[in-house]
Amino acid sequence: MPAQSAHSFRFRSTVAAALCTVALFALSSRASAKDELTVSAAASLTNAFNDIARDYEARHPGTHVNLNFAASDVLLKQIEQGAPADVFASADEATMDRAAGAGRIDASSRKDFAANTLVLIVPDANAAVPTKLDDLSQATYKRIAIGNPDSVPAGRYAKQALAAAKLWESLQAKLVQAQNVRQALDYVVRGEAEAGFVYASDAASQATKVKVALTVPTATPVRYPAAAVGSCKEKPVACEFVQFLLDAQSRATLSRYGFSAPTP
Structure with a gap:
């Protein structure tokens, strides 16, 4: 092979390898972003959600669930101020209603997953x-x-x-x-x-x-709704986590920590 042709071949090979590396890095970055899930949940869910997050990660290798616990209204305020959150789980319907009214959640993903007393x-x-x-x-x-x-x-x-x-x-x-x-x-x-x-x-x-x-009797039932923040199309894994809360394994965990199944 002439020296010029050999040099040209090596150059093209180097460029191709570099492009492949960049492409793989981009794909890896997108996968990492997709597999990182932030769940903002009411403080009363702390024990149950710590277990549920581990169960979800075990069933979805490569996915990491970050948990953020606080009062429901505080969490909504954080979301409104741009704090990272993919799933919102509140301790009452009223707070989730406000989130829906403000366009902060994907209403189609909203599910009541637990009840309390x-x-x-x-x-x-x-x-x-x-x-x-x-x-x-x-x-x-x-x-x-x-x-x-x-x-x-x-x-x-x-x-x-x-x-x-x-x-x-x-x-x-x-x-x-x-x-x-x-x-x-x-x-x-x-x-x-x-x-x-x-x-x-x-x-x-x-x-x-x-x-x-x-x-203590309450005027309305104590129900816990969860929903994807933003859109399911933007982050399907958020909606998958909401659905996982309805899974038999998650229901068993919630029951173990004193929660009951929500009634219609």
Whole structure:
């Protein structure tokens, strides 16, 4: 082969190899972006979603699930401000309705995947246990933990229940507001509050440290919806994760942590 032709062949081979490397890198980058999933979920879902995320990753090798937990309203605010999120799971329908109204979710992907119950808890060591909401007026209960009703669904449910019992105004001085339902739980666990409003699933997570005094009726059922943020076309894996929440394995996990199946 003439020297010029050999040089030309080597040059073309080098260029081709470089282009292949660039193409493979681009494909790898796109795959990585597709396989990275950020799930913003209500604080009460912490334990269950840690397990569900591991189960999802095991079933979808190469996919990594990042979890972000906070009060539902706080999560929606983060999404509205551009924080990364592919899936949003809230602790009430109202917050998801606002997300849908603002065009933040793919409404077609929205699914109710779990239900819960609001309960009143006290420290396990407490001898006194309230048998009705009116008992919270007693001097025994100096501090009552409650999620901030302005941002925490559990707090809104509790406020509605106290208002219906005509106790909301009279108990104001006793209420200790928490940033999320898990913080309300911690206040009771640490003995910093003599009672607190949390979900049954939260109480179950600290069954040796708190006891359920009573189940609190709510005006609307406590249901958990999830949806893909943005569009399923943009990130199909987000919709796949929402569907996975309805899977038998996920339902078993949710049940193990004190959640129930949502009713129509």
